[in-house]
Amino acid sequence: MLHGSLDALILKTLTGGPRHGYAIAKFIEDTSDDAVVVEEGSLYPALYRMERRGWLEAEWGESDLGRRAKLYRLTRQGRAQLAAETEAWRLFTAGVSKILLAQ
Amino acid sequence: MLHGSLDALILKTLTGGPRHGYAIAKFIEDTSDDAVVVEEGSLYPALYRMERRGWLEAEWGESDLGRRAKLYRLTRQGRAQLAAETEAWRLFTAGVSKILLAQ
């Protein structure tokens, strides 16, 4: 259950430099202490979608272990999208918290 | 964009006593300062779904203004569901925040 936050999480992960899909998922899971789990069936469609929209660019390269991997990096549009989604997320969760966590 | 939080928001709203659909939506919008907007096309399907699952019970009655309205109230199962969803939401948003709001 990613609740529409996956795009922002991927974009944010890539602010640390280019990464391949598998590494992005691992970063999100590790950093969130497994509170956020990214299934591959969610991850790759999200990457294609975001590349198609111009938020990411991909090229084939190698992983740290020397294996074939597709490396994604942020575009300028991706950075703008991240800023917008982060602010929207902040506002939305603040609104939900006012209701859900009251009392 | 409700990101799967609508069920929990409705359940929480009903802890304040029985309300009809329109009043639930207004409460959520007002309490969140319009950060969370509930479209009717999202609201009513959610209410049916939750009634079908035994989280809510409905009966016809009157609104504050004396108009015909269907009043929903929480069941015991609904309370349990609210507790579970609230905790899941808390954990999930904490995980997302660790990534998205870092730096």
Next chain:
DNA sequence: GTCGTTACCAAGAAAGTCTTGGTATCATCC
């Protein structure tokens, strides 16, 4: 030589939400 990890991809199903439309009553304002 099987298992776990790394790495990618495809197809279809499921779920939730949104869009658009409809019904009806009542109060207010021009």
Next chain:
DNA sequence: GGATGATACCAAGACTTTCTTGGTAACGAC
């Protein structure tokens, strides 16, 4: 007296995201 806005409900279908399940392949460890 007619339009508008608010209150209150409902239906149908489209859309998007996510999940499930399956597949390919290479590598190391046991």
